Amino acid sequence: MSDSPLNESPDARRSDAQKTESCHVSVMPDEVIQWLMESDPAVIVDGTYGGGGHSKRLLDQLPMGEGVVIGLDRDPAVSERVETESHDPRLHVFLASYDQTPKALAQLNLTVCDAFVLDLGLSSDQLADRNRGFSFTQEGPLDLRFDPENGTPASKWLAIHNEKQIADTIYQYGEERFSRRIARAIVARARERNPVESVVDLVEICRRCVPRSRNHDIHPATRTFQALRIAVNDELGILERTLQSAPNWLAPGGRVAVISFHSLEDRIVKNAFRDDDAWEVLTKKPLRPTESEVTANPRSRSAKMRVARRR
Numbered sequence: 001m002s003d004s005p006l007n008e009s010p011d012a013r014r015s016d017a018q019k020t021e022s023c024h025v026s027v028m029p030d031e032v033i034q035w036l037m038e039s040d041p042a043v044i045v046d047g048t049y050g051g052g053g054h055s056k057r058l059l060d061q062l063p064m065g066e067g068v069v070i071g072l073d074r075d076p077a078v079s080e081r082v083e084t085e086s087h088d089p090r091l092h093v094f095l096a097s098y099d100q101t102p103k104a105l106a107q108l109n110l111t112v113c114d115a116f117v118l119d120l121g122l123s124s125d126q127l128a129d130r131n132r133g134f135s136f137t138q139e140g141p142l143d144l145r146f147d148p149e150n151g152t153p154a155s156k157w158l159a160i161h162n163e164k165q166i167a168d169t170i171y172q173y174g175e176e177r178f179s180r181r182i183a184r185a186i187v188a189r190a191r192e193r194n195p196v197e198s199v200v201d202l203v204e205i206c207r208r209c210v211p212r213s214r215n216h217d218i219h220p221a222t223r224t225f226q227a228l229r230i231a232v233n234d235e236l237g238i239l240e241r242t243l244q245s246a247p248n249w250l251a252p253g254g255r256v257a258v259i260s261f262h263s264l265e266d267r268i269v270k271n272a273f274r275d276d277d278a279w280e281v282l283t284k285k286p287l288r289p290t291e292s293e294v295t296a297n298p299r300s301r302s303a304k305m306r307v308a309r310r311r
């Protein structure tokens with residue numbers, strides 16, 4: 001972690017930027033409130049601020065004029081949006097990865113928080129932005145970074161890794177059975193001086209290499225895009241490291257809630273809580289969204305939420 005201060009998004013009262021509202025619908029908001037607020041936290045960190053839905057609900061639950069909510073997000077578009085909104089002075093949003101939570105706390109002269117929430121994956125705002133490459137139904141550059149100003153876009157990532165590395169990544173992070181075929185086709189294109197650069201390039205390869213699932217419930221590119229997104233953003237590494245370090249900056253009795261969307265993430269959360277004596281697991285089985293939430297917000301259907309308390 002560098003020593004330079006994190007970038008806090010100013011309040012709209014200090015900005016002339018255009019208003020752009022988030023279209024993201026928060027997942028399991030009632031459960032987040034119920035499980036985190038039970039211990040009366042004063043300092044809450046929302047590590048994946050996104051559209052700010054969870055943060056705003058949490059702020060509403062704090063006693064009038066008390067407490068603080070610190071939001072972190074890696075995506076500069078999030079802080080740009082926050083700059084256009086006027087918001088509660090108890091909300092502080094930083095452009096930073098959630099593994100930088102101690103640094104965000106330090107910037108507010110704090111060393112620990114009482115509650116920490118992560119809502120993993122990408123937001124509907126990111127999915128809707130064709131320049132990010134997250135949606136394989138929209139043409140655009142194959143980028144897939146949460147922070148498009150840092151790191152390596154997926155197209156370049158494919159260009160600098162060999163066939164085996166590409167296949168292993170698609171298999172490991174996407175659990176894609178046809179990973180070898182896909183990697184071979186990607187490398188063959190590059191050899192013909194026609195590298196995979198756009199969403200359409202990769203979708204075409206996946207369509208050719210992955211047989212349609214029997215009930216057509218999953219797009220042939222789903223697993224490959226998930227794998228590359230995880231790789232270019234180091235999603236699993238950041239999650240693992242953060243949960244390992246969290247007992248150092250979560251106050252005793254403080255709670256952490258993590259909402260995950262696929263088995264690789266959920267396994268990391270489950271093992272992190274189980275393997276460290278600093279945690280008391282509060283949800284023996286992961287909580288799931290209610291049927292009515294899934295009907296109203298289909299994006300929530302694969303969500304699993306686990307909660308632990310710092311001993």
Ligand SMILES: C[S@@+](CC[C@H](N)C(=O)[O-])C[C@H]1O[C@@H](n2cnc3c(N)ncnc32)[C@H](O)[C@@H]1O
Nearest residue numbers: 026048050051052053054073074075097098119
């Ligand atoms: C599912 S959205 C969160 C939505 C939010 N909870 C809400 O209710 O509006 C996930 C967000 O996490 C952000 N993100 C992903 N990895 C991150 C990381 N390592 N640090 C901070 N933010 C991250 C993404 O940019 C995205 O905006």
